[in-house]
Amino acid sequence: MDFQKLCTFETFQQFWSHYGHGEDFQDVIEREFTRIKGTTYLDHAATTLYPESLVRGYFQDISRNVYGNPHSHNPSSRLTHDTVERVRYRVLQHFNASPEEYSVIFTSGCTAALKLVAESFPWRPPTESEAGSHFCYLTDNHTSVVGIRGLTSARGVVALPVCPQEVEKRAKDEAGGGEDVICQTPHLFCYPAQSNFSGKKYPLSHVKGIQARRLYPACDHHGRWFVLLDAAAHVSCSPLNLQDCPADFIPISFYKMFGFPTGLGALLVRTDAAGILKKTYFGGGTAAAYLSGEDYYVHAANLSDRFEDGTVSFLDIIAVNHGFEALYRITGGMHNIQQHTFGLARYTYMLLSSLCHGNGRPVAQIYTEGQFESPRTQGAILNFNLMDSHGQIIGYSQVDRMASLYNIHVRTGCFCNTGACQSFLGISNQQMRRNLQAGHVCGDSVDVVDGQPTGSVRVSFGYMSTFEDCQKFLSFVAECFVEKPVTVDHVRLEKLKTATAASRESNSHGGACTLTNIYIYPIKSCGAHEVHNWPMGPLGLLYDRSWMVVNGNGVCLSQKRVQRLCLIRPQVHLPSDKLLLQAPGQTVCQRLPESTHTSKVCGDRVETVDCGDEAASWLSDFLGQPCRLIRQSPNFTRDMKKSLFLLAATASTSLSLVNEAQYLMINRASVELIQKLMSSRQDDSNRDQLLDTQNVISRFRANLVIAGVEPFEEDNWSHLIIGNTRFMVTGQCGRCQMVGVDQETGTKTKEPLMSLMACRIGKVTFGVYLTHQLPEGSTTGSVLSTGSIVKPHSS
Numbered sequence: 001m002d003f004q005k006l007c008t009f010e011t012f013q014q015f016w017s018h019y020g021h022g023e024d025f026q027d028v029i030e031r032e033f034t035r036i037k038g039t040t041y042l043d044h045a046a047t048t049l050y051p052e053s054l055v056r057g058y059f060q061d062i063s064r065n066v067y068g069n070p071h072s073h074n075p076s077s078r079l080t081h082d083t084v085e086r087v088r089y090r091v092l093q094h095f096n097a098s099p100e101e102y103s104v105i106f107t108s109g110c111t112a113a114l115k116l117v118a119e120s121f122p123w124r125p126p127t128e129s130e131a132g133s134h135f136c137y138l139t140d141n142h143t144s145v146v147g148i149r150g151l152t153s154a155r156g157v158v159a160l161p162v163c164p165q166e167v168e169k170r171a172k173d174e175a176g177g178g179e180d181v182i183c184q185t186p187h188l189f190c191y192p193a194q195s196n197f198s199g200k201k202y203p204l205s206h207v208k209g210i211q212a213r214r215l216y217p218a219c220d221h222h223g224r225w226f227v228l229l230d231a232a233a234h235v236s237c238s239p240l241n242l243q244d245c246p247a248d249f250i251p252i253s254f255y256k257m258f259g260f261p262t263g264l265g266a267l268l269v270r271t272d273a274a275g276i277l278k279k280t281y282f283g284g285g286t287a288a289a290y291l292s293g294e295d296y297y298v299h300a301a302n303l304s305d306r307f308e309d310g311t312v313s314f315l316d317i318i319a320v321n322h323g324f325e326a327l328y329r330i331t332g333g334m335h336n337i338q339q340h341t342f343g344l345a346r347y348t349y350m351l352l353s354s355l356c357h358g359n360g361r362p363v364a365q366i367y368t369e370g371q372f373e374s375p376r377t378q379g380a381i382l383n384f385n386l387m388d389s390h391g392q393i394i395g396y397s398q399v400d401r402m403a404s405l406y407n408i409h410v411r412t413g414c415f416c417n418t419g420a421c422q423s424f425l426g427i428s429n430q431q432m433r434r435n436l437q438a439g440h441v442c443g444d445s446v447d448v449v450d451g452q453p454t455g456s457v458r459v460s461f462g463y464m465s466t467f468e469d470c471q472k473f474l475s476f477v478a479e480c481f482v483e484k485p486v487t488v489d490h491v492r493l494e495k496l497k498t499a500t501a502a503s504r505e506s507n508s509h510g511g512a513c514t515l516t517n518i519y520i521y522p523i524k525s526c527g528a529h530e531v532h533n534w535p536m537g538p539l540g541l542l543y544d545r546s547w548m549v550v551n552g553n554g555v556c557l558s559q560k561r562v563q564r565l566c567l568i569r570p571q572v573h574l575p576s577d578k579l580l581l582q583a584p585g586q587t588v589c590q591r592l593p594e595s596t597h598t599s600k601v602c603g604d605r606v607e608t609v610d611c612g613d614e615a616a617s618w619l620s621d622f623l624g625q626p627c628r629l630i631r632q633s634p635n636f637t638r639d640m641k642k643s644l645f646l647l648a649a650t651a652s653t654s655l656s657l658v659n660e661a662q663y664l665m666i667n668r669a670s671v672e673l674i675q676k677l678m679s680s681r682q683d684d685s686n687r688d689q690l691l692d693t694q695n696v697i698s699r700f701r702a703n704l705v706i707a708g709v710e711p712f713e714e715d716n717w718s719h720l721i722i723g724n725t726r727f728m729v730t731g732q733c734g735r736c737q738m739v740g741v742d743q744e745t746g747t748k749t750k751e752p753l754m755s756l757m758a759c760r761i762g763k764v765t766f767g768v769y770l771t772h773q774l775p776e777g778s779t780t781g782s783v784l785s786t787g788s789i790v791k792p793h794s795s
Contacts (some may be wrong), residue, residue, distance in 0.1 A: 003478060003486045005494075006351055015350060015497065016343035019467065021331040022694055028330055033464050040408040040472045041122060044341075044417075044462035045196055045381055046238055050259030051464070054326040058260075058319045067318065069311055071285050078330070080314050088304065089319050091266060093533045094324065095235075095250075096785035097242040103274060103303040105267045105314045109233040111144040113251035113267035116307060117228060118148040118647070120277040122186050125156035130185060130395025135219050136160045137190040138167075139419035145190050145230055147418070160219055161419070167191075167206060170216035185223035193234035197420035198367055199381025200344070201234065201462070204245035211248075226273055232256055232265075234516030237380045237462065239334035239342045243723055252705065258323030261316040267307075274303050302748050306794035333532045335516050335787040341380035341400040341461040346372040348459065348470045349382050354493040355474075357389040357483040362478075365393075367424035367456060371496060383424070385453050389483040395447030396457050399481070406476050413443060413455040425453055481681050513708030513786045515722055516668060521701065522579060523629070524548035524572040524657045525558040527743060528698065529571050533785045536725065536772065539654050540662035541703055542783070543572045547579070548657050549619055552626040559738050562748040564623055571772075581615065583622050607633040632657055661730050661769035664700075667714045668707040669767065671696050677755040696752055698743040700735075702767055706790050714768050716794050723788040727772050731764040739766075 005011070013019070027492075030037075030397075032051035041049060068076030070084055088104040098256050107113045126132030135152040137145055139161050149159040189210045194201045207227045216226040229247035231240055236256040250268040254261060269277070280296055282290070290297040300306045324476070331337050361604035367383040372507070396412040403410050414421035415560040422432065439456050440446035445456055459473060461647040478486050519528040524545045535542045549557045549565065558709045560563050571580040608630040610616075615629040675696055697705060704722075706714070719728050735756060740748045755765055 003351075003488055004357065004652070005476055006488065009467050010472070011469055012347050015347050018339035018343050018726065020340060021336045021463070022692070029466060031465050032330065035072040038407060040406070040469050042461065042465070042469060042473060043409050043411045044236065045233060045256075045458065045460035046411055047255050047262070047463055048257070048259045050323075051326050051330060053257065053320050053329075054260060054319075055238065057325065058322040062315060063324065067314060067710055070314055071311060072204075080318075080704055083321065084312065084314055084317050087317050091268070091319065095240050095242045095268065096783050096788075097268070098783065101246075101271055101273065102242065102761065103269045104270060105304050105307045106317060107251075107265045107267055108313075109265040110251045110253040110256075110264055111265075113249075114144050114148065114230075114264050115227075116267055117188075117249050117251075117277075118151045120279055120307070121188055121226075121231070122276050122278055123155050123157045125153055126158070130183075132157060133223075134158045134160055134187040134217065134221055135190075136162055136187065138162055138192065138202070139423065140164055140200070141190060141419060142193050142196055142230060142232070142419070143416040145192075145228075145620070148188075155744065157654055160217055162189075164202065167209075167215050167216075169210070171214055172216075172221070173221040174270040179272060183222040187218070187221060187223050187225050188228060189218060189225060190228040190230065192232075193240065194238065194379045194381075195417070196233040196381070197415050197417040197458070198369070198383050198424065199233075199379035200369055201238070201377050201379055204229075205248045207245040211246075222604075226276070233381075234379065235334075237334075238338045238375070239785070241723070241785050242268075243782065243785070244788075246270060254320050255322060258320070258327060260323065261313075261319040264313055264316040264320065271302060277307070279307065279311065285310060286568075298671075308427055312635070327463075328530075328532060330515070332530070333786045334369070335514060337463040338375050338380075338787070339519075340463060341465060342372075342375035342378065344461045344465050344467070344470055345378070345380040346380055347467075348474065350493060350496045351474055351488075352382070352384065352477065354489045355478065355482065356487040356489050358485045358487060359389050359390055360487065360489075361387070361389055361482065362716040363387060363482055380458070380465075381458060383456050383458045386481050388481075393448060393452075394452045394481060396453065396455050397445040398564040399457050402480050403476065406472070406480075406720045408473055408476055410462070411458045412447075412576075415458060416442075418442075423457060427452070427454070439467075461514040463700060473666050476561045495765070507795055513706050513790045513792070515704060515784070515786055515790055516696070516707045517705035518784055518786055519701075519703055519705075520544040520572070521703075522547055522572050523568065523581075524556065525565045527569040528701065529564050533783050535783050539656040540658070540772075542574075543704060547629055547631045548608075549627050550622070550630055554628075557623075557627065559741050561740050562623060562737070563748060564698065566741055566743045566746050568619075568622065581618060607635050660733070661771055663700045663704060663727065663770035663772070664733055664767050665704040665706060665714065665770055666697070666700050666702040666767040667709060667711065668693070668697070668705055669709060669711045670714070671700070672767075673711040674755050676753050678751050691751060695742065695744070697740065698741045699752060700767060701743075706768070708790070709792065714792070715765075717768070717792045718794065719790040720770075720790055722784065722790050723782065725772055725782055725784070727770040730769045730771050733767040733769060735764045735766050 015135060016784055027690055032053055035050065036049065065079065066076040067080045068074060070077055070081040089099065091104050092102055103245070105113070107116060111653055124130065124133045135148060135157055152536065153716055163505055171526070191202055191206060193204065193318045206215060207229060210225050210227050211217045213219050214226060226248040228249040229245065231250050232253050233256070234240060235252055242250070248270045251267070253265040259460070260294060279299065282299065286300055286309055288298040288300050349366065349368070352364045353366050357363060366384055370377055372378050385396065386399055400410060400412045417744070421427065435449050435454055438446070438449050440449055518531050520531060520534060520541050520543060521528055524547065526549070557565060567583050569582045571582065573580060585762050611629040611631055616627065619627050619629055671693060675691065678691060715732060717729050719726060721727070735753065739753050740750060744750065757767055
C-alpha cells in the first residue's frame with residue numbers, strides 16, 4: 001500500500017476506532033470554528049482554540065447582567081460573588097472533588113499558581129539537628145516548576161532533580177513509619193501529570209506513593225511529603241480524577257482547556273495540606289482584620305479569600321463557566337476528548353514513524369518512550385525532528401518556516417522543558433553551555449549547533465482537530481522533506497498495528513474498561529440530564545427519578561402512552577437545590593413546596609409530595625392534559641424487590657421512583673453490535689433512517705454507559721468496581737416498545753427493538769441492573785465521574 005492510500009480516513013479507522021464526539025462532529029466543527037477554515041492548527045498544547053458559541057454566550061451574559069466588584073455587598077456584587085463561587089464548585093466537579101476536600105484559588109495562570117506554592121510553602125533550611133526540607137522535581141518538568149529552585153536555593157533548601165526512571169527504580173517496599181510521627185519536616189515533590197515535551201503521561205499513582213514515602217526520593221528522607229501535580233498539559237485533553245490521585249497542590253491554566261479566557265488559572269489545594277501554607281504579603285480582600293499603625297494582621301478564614309490578593313479577575317472567571325458549558329455540550333466530556341485526540345496523535349505517529357525516503361532511510365526521529373499504545377500512558381502530543389535522505393537533522397526553524405507557508409501551525413524549540421529536551425536529544429550540560437556561547441538562547445531560531453539539534457518540532461491535537469489536519473500535515477512532510485519516491489516501512493507499520501490490537505485485547509479482557517457517560521433522569525419518563533461528575537445517595541444517583549408526572553387521577557405517566565414526556569429536559573441545580581424544567585420554547589424553575597400524596601410505581605404504593613400549581617400548570621399546558629408533578633417523600637422508604645437479587649447481598653436496598661433497581665448500566669460495544677445489525681436489516685432506500693450510536697444509547701435510558709469490553713460481556717458479571725465504589729449486578733433489564741421512542745423528537749419506530757429481538761434470541765434484555773450499598777450510617781456516597789476505571793468480575 002503506498003503512502004497516499006495510507007492517508008485516508010478508512011486507514012485511520014483501521015488504526016483507531018474513536019473519532020469525533022457524535023454523528024454531527026464535522027458540522028459542529030464547521031459551525032463553531034469557521035475562523036480556522038483553511039488553517040491546520042497543531043499547537044493545542046500551547047493553547048487550544050475557543051468555540052464561537054463560548055464567546056457568544058459570554059458576550060450575551062456580560063451584556064445582559066451587571067457584574068460588580070465581589071468585595072461589595074450590593075445586588076450586582078452579590079451576583080458576581082455567587083457566580084464566582086459557582087465556578088469554583090464547577091472546577092472541583094470537573095475534577096471529581098468536593099469543596100470539603102479541595103479549595104480553588106484563582107490566579108493569573110499556572111505559573112502564578114506555582115509561584116504561590118513556592119512562596120507559601122514552609123521551607124526549612126538545614127540545621128545541626130535537622131536535614132531540612134527538600135525541593136524535588138522530575139527533570140521532565142516545565143521551566144515554571146524548575147524555577148521554584150530559585151526561591152528555595154536562596155533559603156538554603158536542598159533542590160534535588162530526579163530522573164523519571166528513578167522514582168520507581170529506587171523505590172522501597174516499605175517506607176519508614178514511626179520516625180515520621182516525630183519528624184515533620186515538610187518536603188515538596190513536583191511532577192507533571194503529562195510531559196509538555198513528549199506527551200508522556202506519568203503514573204498518577206506516584207501521588208500516593210510519594211505521600212506514603214514508598215517511592216524515591218521520599219523513601220530516602222524522613223518527614224512529611226507533599227506532592228505538587230502540574231496538570232496544565234494533562235487536563236487539556238484528558239480527565240483527571242482527584243479521588244484517584246489526591247495531590248496536595250494542582251496548578252492549571254484555563255486557556256489550555258477552553259482557549260478562552262487567557263490570563264486566568266487556578267491552584268487547587270487539598271484541605272489536608274492547606275494549613276501548612278503561610279503568606280507574608282496581604283492584599284485587599286485577604287484580611288479578617290489588620291491595623292495600619294501596628295504590626296497586627298488576621299488572615300481571612302476562607303483559604304481562597306486568604307490567597308487571592310485584591311479583586312479577582314471576575315469577568316474572566318465568569319467566562320470559565322461558559323467554557324465548561326461549551327466543552328461538555330460539544331464533546332460530551334473529557335473521556336471523548338481523550339479518545340479522539342489520542343487517535344489522531346497515534347495515527348500521525350504511526351505514519352510519520354514509518355515514512356521513508358526513496359533510499360529507505362527514515363524521515364523522522366520521534367521522541368517518545370513508548371509506541372502510542374494507550375491514551376492512559378500517552379497524550380495527544382507528537383515530538384520529532386525531520387531528517388534528510390543522508391540521516392542529517394533538518395533544523396526545526398526550516399520546518400517551521402515551510403509549515404507557515406502551508407498555513408500549518410506547529411511549535412518548535414525546547415517548549416520550556418530543558419530537562420526533557422536534553423534527555424531526548426542527548427544534549428549534555430556542557431553542550432548546553434557551549435550552545436549559549438555560540439549565541440543560542442531559549443526561543444530563538446538557532447536550531448543546529450555543530451551538527452546537533454538544539455530543539456525539535458511538536459504537533460499537538462485538540463478536541464476540534466480533524467482527520468484532515470493529520471492528512472494535510474503528513475502530505476506536507478511528504479511533499480517538502482521526502483526524497484522521492486516516497487516509501488513506507490511496512491514491516492514497522494504492521495508491528496505498530498499489531499501492538500495496537502494487542503493493547504486493545506489486553507484492555508478488553510483485562511477488566512480495565514471505563515465509564516464514558518453518566519445520565520440522571522430527575523423526572524421519571526422525562527428526558528435525560530447528562531452529567532460528568534455526580535454524587536451518589538442512599539437511593540442511587542442523587543435525584544435520579546425523584547419526581548414523576550401523574551395525570552388528573554394520580555396515575556403515573558410514561559412514554560409508553562405520552563411520548564412528549566421525552567421532550568421535557570429536567571436539570572437539577574445542586575447549589576440552589578432547584579429543579580429546572582425545560583422544553584421547546586418553555587422553561588420553569590422553582591424551589592419545590594411539599595404536600596403529601598400517595599401513588600404507585602410498578603405496583604408499589606409510594607408516599608409523595610406535590611410540587612405545587614406552577615409546575616402543574618406548566619406540565620399541563622405542554623402535555624395537553626391535566627397533570628401534576630410529585631416527588632417521592634424524603635421520609636418514605638421503598639425497598640427493592642427481593643426476587644431481583646441474583647447474586648447480590650441479602651441486605652435491603654432502598655429505591656427512588658425507578659422501576660426495578662438503583663442503576664441501569666449498558667455497554668457501548670453492545671449498542672454498536674445492535675446498531676450494525678439494524679444496518680444490515682435495512683435496504684438502501686432506508687439508509688437515511690439509520691440510527692446513530694448516541695441515538696440508540698439515549699433510547700435505552702441507562703444511568704451508566706461503559707466502554708472497553710466485548711458486546712454483552714456485562715451479562716456474565718456478578719459485580720463491578722467503578723472508581724472506589726462496589727456495585728452488585730442484580731439482573732438483566734427486560735425491554736419493551738418504549739425503546740422505540742426517539743428521545744430527541746418523541747416519534748416512535750420499531751427499531752431498535754426488532755434488531756434486539758433478532759440478536760437476543762429467546763430473551764429481549766439489554767443492560768444490567770446494579771445496586772450499591774453505602775457504608776453503614778452514611779446517607780451519601782462518593783462521586784461518580786466519567787473516565788473512571790471500571791473493574792468487572794464475572795459470575
